[in-house]
Amino acid sequence: MLQPLIFEDHYKRLGLETYSEENLESFKGDRFRTDIKVLFVPSGYELTIDFNHYKITKPSLFFLTNQHLNIQKGKDELLFLFYNRDFYCIQIHDKEVACDGLLFHNVFEIPFVELDQSETPLIKDLFQNIKDELKWKDSSAEEMIRTYVKQIIIRATRKWKKQNLDNDTLKIPGSELDIFRDFSRHLEIHFREKHHVADYAELLHMAPKTLTHKFKNLNLDSPNQFIINRILLEAKRLLFYTDKPVKEIAYDLGYEDPAYFNRLFTNKTGNTPANFKKNYISGKKYNI
Structure with missing residues (x-):
């Protein structure tokens, strides 16, 4: 298994782990129970979040906080980003990204967005940028990583609205x-x-x-x-x-x-x- 890439500074912590068919059995979701979690999940995966089972037919982003996560099946590279509230608190910074109550903690229990062919490489590039910063360990890495995390969240929030509002899923203007x-x-x-x-x-x-x-x-x-x-x-x-x-x-x-x-x-x-x-x-x- 590849070693996780971790940033830690006093109370702040962020990590990025990569999973695929080769090391999926090593995934232990409860290790991350207190963290905010963002997953890039390729098509073909199966996972259970709390008491709902998902079969992924399109590349998707999942946004989790206290939910229980179990990954049962997958082949291609899954990217697992986790960070604590000291690194980036979605409540404190909600005015910047407007995601709390949509991507996280929404009462409709829709914790994901599907990505199309044009969006998938953009999101993967942002994860790769985070990975690069974690490897380089530059003095400015923390703020750069936070910038990339915000970009992922902002893009996903826009997509969540597009997929779930004013349509047959949720008719909320x-x-x-x-x-x-x-x-x-x-x-x-x-x-x-x-x-x-x-x-x-x-x-x-x-x-x-x-x-x-x-x-x-x-x-x-x-x-x-x-x-x-x-x-x-x-x-x-x-x-x-x-x-x-x-x-x-x-x-x-x-x-x-x-x-x-x-x-x-x-x-x-x-x-x-x-x-x-x-x-x-x-x-x-x-x-x-």
């Missing part, structure tokens, strides 16, 4: 986009303690009915359903990837009454938490 981005970002931060639409409406400085109507007018699930979905996703992660008992998971997710949490989970998933943990099989299949 550009004028409404900031509301949904802000809702996504607040939900990611607060879902453990804020379980009601009114909580998020207050953060967005609007009436709960107004927020609900905005979702309804665009034929989206209700804000309440998105809140529940995010809580259930975290519950599934904790059930499947940790040894925490159901009662402790309920408390972690802000439910003082574990029995209520148990009923909610069972009602929404068709499985009790205990049965889900016991019987889980990889979820929905997505071909992209």
